[in-house]
Amino acid sequence: MGLTWSFDLRARHYFRSEAAMTLSTVSNPAASTLQARWERLRGHKRIISRVKLLVEWEQAGAKETANAVTVDVSHSGCMAVVGADLPLHKRVCLIHPETGRKAEAEVVWRSHEAWDAGFELLKPDPTFWNLK
Numbered sequence: 001m002g003l004t005w006s007f008d009l010r011a012r013h014y015f016r017s018e019a020a021m022t023l024s025t026v027s028n029p030a031a032s033t034l035q036a037r038w039e040r041l042r043g044h045k046r047i048i049s050r051v052k053l054l055v056e057w058e059q060a061g062a063k064e065t066a067n068a069v070t071v072d073v074s075h076s077g078c079m080a081v082v083g084a085d086l087p088l089h090k091r092v093c094l095i096h097p098e099t100g101r102k103a104e105a106e107v108v109w110r111s112h113e114a115w116d117a118g119f120e121l122l123k124p125d126p127t128f129w130n131l132k
Contacts, residue, residue, distance in 0.1 A: 046072040046079075051129055054095040055082055068094075071116075073131070076124040077105065085114045094119060096130060103128050 053068040066084035078094075086092065090107045103125060109118030121128070 046074045047131065048072045049129065049131060051078070051131075052097060053080065054097055055080075055084065055086070056093040056095060057086065057090055068117075070129075073129045075126040077108070077118065077120040078129075079109070079116065079118050081115045082117050083115070086110075086117055091122075092119070094121075094128075096128065099130050101128055101130075 049070060049072065051070040051073060053070065055066045055068050057064050064084070066082055066086075068080045068082040070078045070080045072079050086107050088107055088110050092105050092107065094103045094105050095101070096103075104122040105119040106122065107117050108120045110116070
C-alpha cells in the first residue's frame with residue numbers, strides 16, 4: 001500500500017491518501033503565509049458569490065457583449081468567468097441583469113485560461129452586487 005500526496009488548490013493544503021481511502025490533512029505553512037500576505041495587500045475582503053453579469057466593451061468601433069458569472073466579489077471589483085477573451089487593461093461596462101445597474105470597470109487580471117478575468121470597478125460600490 002503506497003501513499004499518495006496531493007495538493008488541493010481551493011483548500012490550500014496537502015492531503016495524504018492511503019489504499020484504504022483514509023485522508024489526513026497536512027498544513028502547508030507556505031500557502032498560509034502567502035494567503036495572509038495577499039489578504040493584507042488586497043484593498044477589500046472578498047465574498048464568494050455567483051452573480052450573473054453581462055460585460056460590454058467596444059471593439060473596432062462595434063459594441064461587443066459577453067455573459068459572465070462571478071467567482072467572488074468585493075467592494076472594488078470581482079473575479080469572473082467570462083465568455084470572451086478580454087485583453088488586460090480593457091475598459092468594460094459590467095451590467096447586473098437583475099437590477100439593470102451598470103458599473104464601469106477595467107480588466108486588471110487574466111488567468112492563463114482564456115475565461116478567467118479580474119475586474120476593478122472604476123468607482124467602487126459595494127451595493128452594485130445586490131447581495132443580501
